[in-house]
Amino acid sequence: MHGPAKRLLTTAAIAAVAATALTGAAEAKPPRYERDLGRETLAANDGWAAAEGGTTGGSAATDDNVFTVDTWADLQEAVQGDQPKIVYVEGDIDAWTDAEGNALTCEDFNAPGYTWESYLETYDPEVWGWNEPSGPVEEARVRSYDDFRQHVMLRPGSNTTIVGVDDASVTHGSFFLSQVDNVIVRNLGVHDAYDCFPAWEGDAWDAEFDNFELSGATHVWLDHLTITDDGVEDYEGPDIWGQRLEIHDGAIDIVRGSDLVTVSWSHIQDHDKTMLIGNTNSDRYDEWEKLRVTIHHNWFENASQRAPRLRYGQNHVYNNFYTYDGDTSYPYYYSMGSGVHSAIYAENNAFHMPTIAPEDVLRNWGGEAIHIEGSRFNGKRVDLLAAFNEAYPDDALASEVDRGPELHGRVHPTVAVPWLVTAKAGAGRIC
Structure with missing residues (x-):
């Protein structure tokens, strides 16, 4: 049912609404699962998001701040404000829809003076040279991009829980958690955060758009998500002016001093720039004691790179399953990247990559050390750090980090990880 957000109300509240004839009142509809996921909070030991007060999201919401939505406009409205709130998502919500639910296309966001064809004609290097665009057509592209960004970004306030009901998903939307605290998103598919207005940089x-971007956000729990490009693969797109046209950015990027985050039991499938943690080598965001993130029991399937790539922060990466079957347009670059001042503590992760060598799992992006233990690669125990250091001695990393994990749940034996994660990771698999 389309229309304003449907509030889940007590009997007394329904009577009160009927008596006052409030505009937009709708039939109460409880979520369709035995457990009320909206009222659940992060366990006391479940990674960095459990530290320093824990993560409760909107679990304390009063009845008049509990919503069920099935349109993009209603979802955007329901997540506003910092009061505790629970938002249940039904069906497949497409961000490329107007307030009445009518489908939109990229062209619907074109500002006067911009079309894709005019952009290509104007800035063709044969005409423009190998320079960054400027002038009226670029200015029109920026205006188009700004309007598009405003429409497709979901900006939850603090103290929010967003939960998918049954097989709920969001397509073409970008979750932007900026300068907020205490947010939970669970049991939801999030697909194809597509940029209609990519920029040529010369x-x-x-x-520009990530499925999830955490910017200065704290106490965030992302759990049982399924994140994909929805079959719209960057590497099957055209080469324009000798460069691959990019239409997607990160799957989950955690940047600009974000802190105390747990990403668990999620399935990230067929994506390039998967999980960037820390977006600059400079210390402009004072991240020395931030970017503390736990990443556990996730399935990274055909993920090209950054699972994760870390700068500055402290990451506990355990019991994840990394698979790459080669039957994809996405090339494989690496899984874990150690950046400047980073501390990755990886344990009991499993890898099934028949076409990849074990020394290529790691990458040194200016880091000094990574702790990695208990890995199984293609069914065998392998010292991935020793393999990397032997193959790439100029980029060798030390084996011990100065900052280890403080909170975590059970670390399962690595041999159990493939079947455990493939059975339980992703939306619709909370048990």
Whole structure:
């Protein structure tokens, strides 16, 4: 049912609404699962998001701040404000829809003076040279991008829980958690955060939208999500002016001093820039004691890179399953990247990558050390750090980090990880 957000009300509240004839009142509809996931909070030991007060989201919401939504406009409205709130998502919500639910296309966001064809004609290097665009057509692209960004970004306030009901999903939307605290998103598919207005930078294309971007956010729990490009693969797109056209950015990017985050039991499938944690080598965001993130029991399937790539922060990466079957347009670059001042503590992760060598799982992006133990690669115990250091001695990493994990749940034996994670990770698999 389309229309304003449907509030889940007590009997007394329904009577009160009927008596006052409030505009937009709708039939109460409870979520369809035995457990009320909206009232659940993060366990006391479940990673970094459990530290320093824990993560409760909107679990304390009063009845008049509990919503069920099935349109993009209603979802955007329901997540506003910092009061505790629970938002249940039904069906497949498409962000490329207007307030009445009518489908939109990229062209519907074109500002006067911009079309994709005019952009290509104007800034063709044969005409413009190998320079960054400027002038009226670029200014029109920026206006188009700004309107598009405003429409497709979901900006939850603090103290929010967003839960998918049954097989609920969001397509074309980008979850932007900016300067907020205490947010939970669970049991939801999030697909194809597509940039309609990629920018030519004079030598390469750049896309802007992440499925999830945490910017200065704290106490965030992302759990049982399924994140995909929804079959719209960057690497099957055209090369324009000798460079691959990018239309997607990160799957889950945790940046600009975000802190105390747990990402658990999620399935990230067929994506390039998967999980960037820390977005600059400078200390402009004072991240020395921030970017503390736990990543556990996730399935990274055909993920090209950044699972994760870390700068500055402290990551506990355990019991994840990494698979790459080679039957995909996405190339494999690496899984874990150690950046400047980073501390990755990886344990009991499993890898099934028949076409990849074990020394290529790691990458040194200016880091000094990574702790990695208990890994199984293609069914065998392998010292991934020793393999990397032997193959790439100029980029060798030390084996001990100075900051280890403080809170975590059970670390399962690595041999159990493939079947455990493939059976339980992703939306619709909370048990």
